Amino acid sequence: MRIFFLYSLRNLLSRRLTTILTGIGMCLVVFVFASILMLSEGLRKTLVDTGSYDNVIIVRKGATSEVQSAVERHQAAILETQQEIALGADGKPLFAKELVVLINLPKRDSDKPSNVVIRGIEENSLILRQQQIRIVEGRMPKPGSSEILAGINIAQRFKGAGIDESLTFALRNWNVVGIFDAGKTGFSSEVWADADQLMSAFRRQAYSSVVFKLKDTSEFDELKSRIETDPRLTIEAKREVRYYADQSEAMSSFLRILGMSLTIIFSLGAIIGAMITMYAAVANRIGEIGTLRSLGFQRSSILLAFLMESLLISLIGGVAGLILSSFLQFFTVSTMNFQTFSELAFSFSLTLEIALMSIFFSIIMGFLGGVLPAIRASRMKIVDLLR
Amino acid sequence: MALELKYLKSKKQMDFKKKFIEIRDIYKSYRRGNLIIPVLENISFDIVEGEFLALMGPSGSGKSTLLNLIAGIDKPDSGVISIQGVDITTLSETELAHWRASNVGFIFQFYNLIPVLTAFENIELPLLLTGLSKQERHEHVILALKIVNLEDRMHHFPGQLSGGQQQRVAIARAFVTDPTILVADEPTGDLDRVSAEDVLELMTRLNFELGKTIIMVTHDPKAAKKARQIQYLEKGIMHAHPQIDV
Numbered sequence: 225m226r227i228f229f230l231y232s233l234r235n236l237l238s239r240r241l242t243t244i245l246t247g248i249g250m251c252l253v254v255f256v257f258a259s260i261l262m263l264s265e266g267l268r269k270t271l272v273d274t275g276s277y278d279n280v281i282i283v284r285k286g287a288t289s290e291v292q293s294a295v296e297r298h299q300a301a302i303l304e305t306q307q308e309i310a311l312g313a314d315g316k317p318l319f320a321k322e323l324v325v326l327i328n329l330p331k332r333d334s335d336k337p338s339n340v341v342i343r344g345i346e347e348n349s350l351i352l353r354q355q356q357i358r359i360v361e362g363r364m365p366k367p368g369s370s371e372i373l374a375g376i377n378i379a380q381r382f383k384g385a386g387i388d389e390s391l392t393f394a395l396r397n398w399n400v401v402g403i404f405d406a407g408k409t410g411f412s413s414e415v416w417a418d419a420d421q422l423m424s425a426f427r428r429q430a431y432s433s434v435v436f437k438l439k440d441t442s443e444f445d446e447l448k449s450r451i452e453t454d455p456r457l458t459i460e461a462k463r464e465v466r467y468y469a470d471q472s473e474a475m476s477s478f479l480r481i482l483g484m485s486l487t488i489i490f491s492l493g494a495i496i497g498a499m500i501t502m503y504a505a506v507a508n509r510i511g512e513i514g515t516l517r518s519l520g521f522q523r524s525s526i527l528l529a530f531l532m533e534s535l536l537i538s539l540i541g542g543v544a545g546l547i548l549s550s551f552l553q554f555f556t557v558s559t560m561n562f563q564t565f566s567e568l569a570f571s572f573s574l575t576l577e578i579a580l581m582s583i584f585f586s587i588i589m590g591f592l593g594g595v596l597p598a599i600r601a602s603r604m605k606i607v608d609l610l611r
Numbered sequence: 612m613a614l615e616l617k618y619l620k621s622k623k624q625m626d627f628k629k630k631f632i633e634i635r636d637i638y639k640s641y642r643r644g645n646l647i648i649p650v651l652e653n654i655s656f657d658i659v660e661g662e663f664l665a666l667m668g669p670s671g672s673g674k675s676t677l678l679n680l681i682a683g684i685d686k687p688d689s690g691v692i693s694i695q696g697v698d699i700t701t702l703s704e705t706e707l708a709h710w711r712a713s714n715v716g717f718i719f720q721f722y723n724l725i726p727v728l729t730a731f732e733n734i735e736l737p738l739l740l741t742g743l744s745k746q747e748r749h750e751h752v753i754l755a756l757k758i759v760n761l762e763d764r765m766h767h768f769p770g771q772l773s774g775g776q777q778q779r780v781a782i783a784r785a786f787v788t789d790p791t792i793l794v795a796d797e798p799t800g801d802l803d804r805v806s807a808e809d810v811l812e813l814m815t816r817l818n819f820e821l822g823k824t825i826i827m828v829t830h831d832p833k834a835a836k837k838a839r840q841i842q843y844l845e846k847g848i849m850h851a852h853p854q855i856d857v
C-alpha cells in the first residue's frame with residue numbers, strides 16, 4: 225500500500241507541470257465552492273446574530289420584512305399591555321415601537337447612492353439590543369431631537385455618516401452624535417434616529433414593528449396564538465432570531481443556488497482537465513502497466529494506483545483552494561439585502577462543515593476525473609500492454 | 612557466494628529427469644478485424660527442470676507469443692501448458708496473476724523498469740506480492756543486488772543507469788522471488804556487446820549455480836550458444852534445427 229502511494233506520488237512529481245496545472249484547476253473550483261458557502265454562512269450568521277432569543281418582534285400579518293410592515297398606534301397600545309412582557313428597571317414594560325424607512329445615501333468612495341436602513345427607535349430599543357450594541361464613539365442622542373446614531377459600517381462607508389457630520393433626508397438635517405458597533409449583526413449597517421421625529425419627518429401614521437422582551441421565553445407560544453387571533457390585531461409575532469433567520473433564508477439560498485451552478489460548471493471543466501491528464505498518464509505508461517501486471521499485480525491494483533493519482537491531485541488542489549479561501553475571512557463585503565433592499569455588511573465565514581464539504585467535493589472531482597482512465601488502464605490485456 | 616545463495620537453492624531439489632514443463636497441442640491465433648491469423652499450430656514439447664532453452668526463429672514466427680503463453684500472460688486457443696503439474700490454461704485471471712507472482716520471473720528487451728522507483732524499489736516490487744516481512748524483503752533485495760553486482764547503485768533511478776545496468780536490475784527483479792521459471796524475450800536485443808556479455812553471463816550463472824529454468828527468445832546466435840539447448844520456431848512449428856537460414 226505504501227509503495228503504491230509512493231508510486232502515485234512520484235509519478236505526479238515526475239510530470240510536475242501537468243500535475244500543477246490540473247491541481248490549479250481543482251484549486252480554483254474548490255476556492256469558488258468554499259467561498260460561496262462561506263459567503264452564505266457569513267450572511268446567515270450576521271442576520272441570525274441580529275436577533276435575541278427572548279425578544280419578540282411584531283410585524284403586520286404577511287409582511288416579510290419591517291420595511292413592508294405597518295403596526296397601527298392603537299394596535300401597539302394593545303400590545304404594550306400584554307402581561308408576558310418583561311419590565312425594565314423603571315417598572316415600565318421593555319417595549320419599543322420602531323419605524324423602519326429606507327433612504328438613499330451616497331457612498332464615501334464612489335459617490336454612488338445606495339439604500340440605507342433608518343430605524344426610528346425609542347429608549348427601550350437600546351436596552352432590548354444591549355447584548356449586540358455598544359456605543360463606540362460620541363454619545364446617546366437626546367430623546368425627541370434630530371440627533372442620530374450611525375452603525376459603524378454606515379459611518380465608514382457613507383458620506384456624512386461619520387461622527388459630528390450630518391445627513392440630510394426628509395428635508396431635514398440630522399446630526400450624527402454617536403457611532404455604535406453591533407458586531408457582525410445587521411444593526412451595524414443601520415442608522416438609528418428618534419422614532420417620533422422620524423414619523424413626523426416622513427409623515428407616517430403607523431410604526432413598522434414592535435419589539436419587546438419576554439419575562440419568560442417559554443410563554444412565547446401561548447402569547448403568539450393569543451395575539452395573532454385577537455380580532456383587533458392583524459399582526460404576526462415571531463421570535464427575533466426566527467425573524468432574522470427567515471430573512472437570511474432567501475438570500476442564502478439565492479447565493480447557494482448561484483454558487484452551486486457556477487461551481488458545477490467550473491467543476492465540469494476541472495473534471496475534464498483531470499480526465500485528460502489521467503488519460504495521458506495511462507497512455508504514457510502502457511508498458512509500465514503491462515510490466516506490473518506480468519509481475520503478478522492484479523487489475524484492481526492498477527485501477528487503485530491510477531485512481532489514487534487522480535485523488536492525490538484533487539486533494540492537493542482542494543486543500544490549496546481551501547487555504548486560499550480561508551484568507552477571505554479577513555474581508556468584509558457589503559451586499560444588497562434583498563429582503564429590505566438596503567446595504568448589509570458581513571464577512572466570509574469558514575466553518576468545519578464547509579471545510580469538510582470542500583475537501584469532500586475535491587475528492588469527488590478527483591474520483592470522477594480519474595475513474596474512467598483508471599478503468600481503461602486496468603481493462604487492457606497484458607500482451608497488448610507489452611507490445 | 613554459495614552460502615549467500617542458500618535460500619535460492621533450498622526451495623526445491625533439482626531433478627533433471629522429471630518432466631517440468633509439458634506443452635501439448637497448442638494452437639494460438641490472433642484476430643485482426645474479420646481476419647484470423649494463425650500463429651502457433653499444434654506445438655508440443657517438454658522442458659526439463661534446470662533447462663536453459665534458447666528459442667530462435669524468424670521475425671513474426673510466434674516466439675514471443677509462445678513465451679507469453681508459457682509465462683501465463685496470454686492464453687492459447689486450445690492445448691495444455693502444464694508447469695509442475697499445474698495446467699495454467701485452466702486458471703482464472705486472478706489465479707494466474709498469483710501464479711505468475713510466485714512462479715515466473717520476466718526479463719524484457721527494454722528492461723521495463725518502473726522509472727519512478729529506485730533500483731532497490733524495482734527489485735522489491737515483486738516481493739510485495741509475497742508474504743515476506745519488510746526485513747526479509749530487504750535481505751532478499753540486497754542479496755539480489757549483490758548477485759548482479761549493483762549494490763552501490765541501489766538508490767539510483769533507472770534513468771541514472773546504463774542499459775546494461777538497467778537490464779541487470781531487471782534480472783535481479785526477475786529472480787528475487789525465486790521463481791520456477793525465468794522467461795526472457797530478447798534480453799540482449801537493446802544492449803551493446805559488452806553489456807550483452809555481462810547479461811548472458813549472469814543468466815548462465817543463474818542457470819548453472821542456482822539451477823534456474825530459463826526460456827530465452829533471441830535473434831542473436833551468440834546469445835543462443837550460451838543456452839543448453841536451442842529450438843527453432845518457423846511458421847508456427849517447432850524444429851530442433853533451423854529449416855532456413857536465420
Ligand SMILES: Nc1ncnc2c1ncn2[C@@H]1O[C@H](COP(=O)(O)OP(=O)(O)OP(=O)(O)O)[C@@H](O)[C@H]1O
Nearest residue numbers: 607608641642650669670671672673674675676677
Ligand atoms: N496482440 C496481437 N494482435 C494481433 N496480432 C499479433 C499480436 N501479437 C502478435 N501478433 C502477430 O502474431 C505473429 C507472431 O508474433 P510474435 O510477436 O509472436 O512474433 P516473434 O516471433 O516474437 O517476432 P519478433 O522476432 O519480431 O519479435 C506476428 O504476425 C504478429 O504480427
Ligand SMILES: [Mg+2]
Nearest residue numbers: 674675676796
Ligand atoms: Mg518477439
